[in-house]
Amino acid sequence: MQTTPAIPDTELQADNLRRAAIDKSVKGPVLFLFTNGAFWLMLSTLLGVLAAIKLVEPEFLGDCQYLTYGRLQPAHINALVYGWGVQAALGVMLWIMARRSGQELKGGKSLLITAGVFWNITITFGIIAVLMGKSTSIEWLEMPKFVWPVLLVCFLCYAWPIVRMFSRAFRPEGFMVSTWYILGACFWFPWIFITANVALHCLPGLGAIGAGIDAWYIHGVILLFFVPVGVGSAYYFIPKITGQPIASAQLASAGFWSLAILGGWTGMQKYMGGPLPAWMSSVGACAGVLLLIPVCLVGLNHHLTTLGKHSAVAASPTLRFIFFGALFYPVSGLVLALNSAFWTGANLQFTQSWYAFQTVSVYGFFSMCIFGAIYYIVPRLSGCEWLSVRLIRNHFWFSVYGIGTIVIMSLVAGWQQGVDLNDPDHWDQTFMNHVINSRPYVVSRAVAWALISFSNLMFLLHLLLMVAGLGRRSSAPTLLEHDHDDHALPHEAHA
C-alpha cells in the first residue's frame, strides 16, 4: 500500500469492491474473446510453420491442393489478424475502458457474447473458404465477400459500449492517454474497414487504384488499430505496475496526434515505381518515414516512465511482456521506415521484408503488449492466480526469440532478395539464384514459428486452466522472481 497510505481502510475496501464489480461485469465477454483469440493464435502459428515449409519444399505433405503456399499464407495471416489480433484487442479495449472510466458494463452482455460467437464462426468459414479456393487474393481481405459485413457488425457491437462507457465517465482526472488511443482504435477501424471493403468488393473495379487502397488498408489497420491498442495498453499498464505516473503529458499528446495525422497517409509506397500516380506513393513514403516521430516520442515516454523500475520488468509477467512489446514498437517503426524510404525501399520492395513489417508489428509489438495485458486481466476476472511461473517464462522467452528470429531473418532475406533482383549478373538468368539464396531464411522462419507455436500452446493451456477457475487460490500474484513475495509489487496485488 505504498501509494495510498493516507486512505483509510474502509475507503480502500470500497474502492476494491467497485473494481471487483467492474471486473465482474465484463468477465464473460472478455474471457470469451481471450480464449477464442488464443485458439486462433495457435492455429495461425501452426499455419505459419506449414506455409514456411511449403515455401521451401512444395512437395511436403504431397500435392494437396488445399495446402499450397498461395492458400496457406493468406489463411495464416487472416487467422493472425482477425482471429487473434482484432479479437484479443477488443477484449483488452473493453476491460481497460471499463476500468479507466469507472463504469460497469450495463446490460447487453448476451449481445456481446453473441457477436463474439458470430465473429468466430464467420472467420472459421472465411478461412476454410480460402483454403478451399475461394480466396479473393486481396491481401488481408482474402476471405470471401460475405465475411466483412458480419465482422463489421460484430465489431460495432463491441465498439458501441466502449464509447458509451467513455461518454458516461464523469471524472476526466489527469490526462487519459490510454483512453484516447482506445477510442481512436474504435473510431478508425470501422472507417478503414468499410472504406477498403466497399472500394474493393462493391465498386465495379478499381484496377491498380484498388491495389493501392489495399496497401493503405493494411498500413491503416496496423498503424491505426493495432498500434493504438498496443500503445494504449502500454500506457495503462506501465504506470500501474511501476507505480510511477506517465513521464510527460506533452510527449504523450504529441505522440498521439502525430500518429493520428500521419497514419492515414501511408501505405501506397508499397507500390513505389508502380502504376499508381507517383505523388501517392511519394506521400506514403514520406509519412512512413515521418512516423518515426510518434514512434520515438512514445518510446521515449515509456522509457522515462519505466526508468529506475527495471527490477519490476524482471518480476512482473505483465510488465515484462509489455516492456518488450514497447521495445518492439520502435523496431517496427524502423522496419516501416526502411521499407518506405525510396533509398532502401527500392531494394526491399516485393521481398520478405514486407513480411518482417507485418510480423514485427502484429506479433512483436501488438501481441506482446496484449499478452502482458492478459496476464494482468485474467486473474482479476477468474478470481485465481496464474499457476506456473515456468509456463509464463517459457511463453515469454520462446516468443521473444522466435519473433526476433523471424524479423531479423526476414529483413536480411529481404535485403538479399533485393540485391539478387538488382544484380546485373542475373538479368539473363533464371530465378534459380533468388530461390536458392532465400531458402535458408525461410527455413529459419519455419523453425521460429515452430518455437512460437510451442510457446503459444503453453499459453493456451495456461489460459484455459485459468478460465476454468483452476488457478492458484492466493491473494499474492504470480511473479517471475521474488517467489510470491507480497511486498515486491503492491500494485499487482490490489489494483
Place this chain on the structure above:
Amino acid sequence: MTNFRTFILGLAASFGLPWLCLIVLPAMQYEQLTPVAYDKDKDGVEGFFPPAPVNGQGQLVYIREGCNQCHTQMIRPVQLGLDGWYKGWGQDQEARPTTPARPNVLGDYLGEKYALLGIQRVGPDLANFGWRAPSKAALYQHLYSPRSVHDWSTMPAYTGLFKLQKIQGPISEGAVKLPRKFAAPAGYEVVPTQEAKQLVEYLLSLKKDYPVPGQAAAVAAAPAKK
C-alpha cells in the same frame, strides 16, 4: 462533453483529409477512365489503349490459387530496379534489348477488377509473360510439375487443375507431356481441365507493355507484330 466532441472532431479531421485525398478522389477519378484511342500519326499504331482486356475466367483461377503471393505483375522504372532490363520481361525477347521494358501505368490494368500487382517476388514477374511464354504444352507441364522443368523450383504443383485418367485407345491430343521420371503411371495420362486451360489463356494474355498513347518512348518501342 465538449472535450469529447473536440477530440472526435480532431480524429475525424486528421484522418478524413488523407481518406479524401488518397482514396475517395483518386477512386472517383479512376472511375472516369476509359480506353484511349491511339493517334495514328504520333503513335504509329491504331486502335485503343489498352488494346484488350485480360482473360477474366483465367484470372479467377490465378486469384483463387493466390499466385500473386509469389508473382508480381508490375515492371518498375529503371531507376528503382533492373526489372525492365531482365531478359524476356518485356516484348523484346532479345538477350540484350535495346530499350528496357517500360514501367507500368494506370491504364495497363484498366478493366481489371483488382490489379494483381503482387506481394512478393519469389518467382519472376509476369506483367508481360504473354510475350515470353513457351508453348501451351510446356506451360501445362510447368503448372502440373514445376520440378520437371527446374529441379530447384519452389512452385507448387497444381495437380488439382489436371485430371489423371485411364488411357482409352490412343493418347488424348491434349495430354501433358512429361519426362519419364515425372510421368503418369503406366496406362494413365494427364489432361488439363477447363480451369487449367483458362489459366493458360490468361497467362498468355498478359502483355502489359503496349505503347502508351502520346509517349515518345512508346514510339521507339513500337512493336513488330508477334
